[in-house]
Amino acid sequence: MILEANLIFSIIMQVPGLTPQYTKHPLFPDMVSAMIVSALISIGMNYAFALLRKRTTDIDKMSRVMKETNEWRKQYTEAIRKQDKIRVEELKKKQAYVNKMTMEMQQQQMRPMLIYMMPSFLLWIFVFPSVFGATTAISPIQIPWLMCSDDNVKLDQQVDQTGQTKGACSVPGEVFLWGWFLITSFAFSGIISKITGTSMPGIT
Numbered sequence: 001m002i003l004e005a006n007l008i009f010s011i012i013m014q015v016p017g018l019t020p021q022y023t024k025h026p027l028f029p030d031m032v033s034a035m036i037v038s039a040l041i042s043i044g045m046n047y048a049f050a051l052l053r054k055r056t057t058d059i060d061k062m063s064r065v066m067k068e069t070n071e072w073r074k075q076y077t078e079a080i081r082k083q084d085k086i087r088v089e090e091l092k093k094k095q096a097y098v099n100k101m102t103m104e105m106q107q108q109q110m111r112p113m114l115i116y117m118m119p120s121f122l123l124w125i126f127v128f129p130s131v132f133g134a135t136t137a138i139s140p141i142q143i144p145w146l147m148c149s150d151d152n153v154k155l156d157q158q159v160d161q162t163g164q165t166k167g168a169c170s171v172p173g174e175v176f177l178w179g180w181f182l183i184t185s186f187a188f189s190g191i192i193s194k195i196t197g198t199s200m201p202g203i204t
Contacts, residue, residue, distance in 0.1 A: 020125050022168060022177070026133035031174075035137040038128075038177065042184040045120065045193070049199040050137060050196040059198055065101045072098050128177060134168035137175040146179030148172055 014019075023165035028034035028087060053059075079087040139147060156167025168174070175183070191197040 020129035022129040022134035024133065024164070024168070027131045028136075031136070031138050034099055034132050035175075035180065038132055038136045038180055039184045041128075042181045043188050046188060046192050047196070049112065049116050050192050050198045054196055054198050056112045056115065057108040062105050065105045069098055069102055069105075096120050108195060124178075132177050134177055135174040136180045138171070139173050139175055142173060143179070146176060146182065148174040148176070 010121045026034065028037055072091065076088070076095075081092060135148065141150070148171070150172050152167065152169040153172055156165060156169040158166050160166055190199075
């Protein structure tokens with residue numbers, strides 16, 4: 001859920017009209033300090049979101065519902081595969097209950113995200129772009145969309161009428177600010193979930 005929230009913000013940041021105004025003179029001009037500080041902030045935000053989720057949702061109930069839903073789905077799929085019509089009909093009688101529980105679970109999952117969304121959105125629009133700029137790290141491994149490509153560099157290094165370069169990409173492999181937040185979120189979401197006790201059983 002933490003990762004999903006950051007992914008949503010990453011998508012929102014790309015919507016025309018909502019794109020933040022990234023400074024070309026960040027508070028952390030070197031990649032090392034920018035990478036470390038932004039990673040710590042990302043981890044801190046994920047941890048805060050996990051605590052918020054723990055306080056606003058019934059984790060134990062959600063875990064039970066997910067296990068029950070997964071088990072029902074597994075049995076239903078198996079019954080269809082075996083063409084066991086009697087078993088399929090029996091399981092269909094429970095489908096309305098399963099759907100109701102799933103809807104309640106989704107509503108509980110949305111509650112902390114809605115609370116988390118507004119302050120995070122304001123940080124992404126007004127604070128992070130002016131502190132870190134558009135890129136915060138550099139990677140030897142190229143990941144499309146998250147990092148500067150050769151084409152990004154060619155386009156961004158063009159000089160405009162004021163003598164300034166058009167964008168932030170100076171070398172291939174530079175990681176965009178939102179991309180670095182997404183990477184660190186993905187890397188630490190599992191650890192944070194275990195520490196805060198907000199882990200959920202996987203969907204099978």
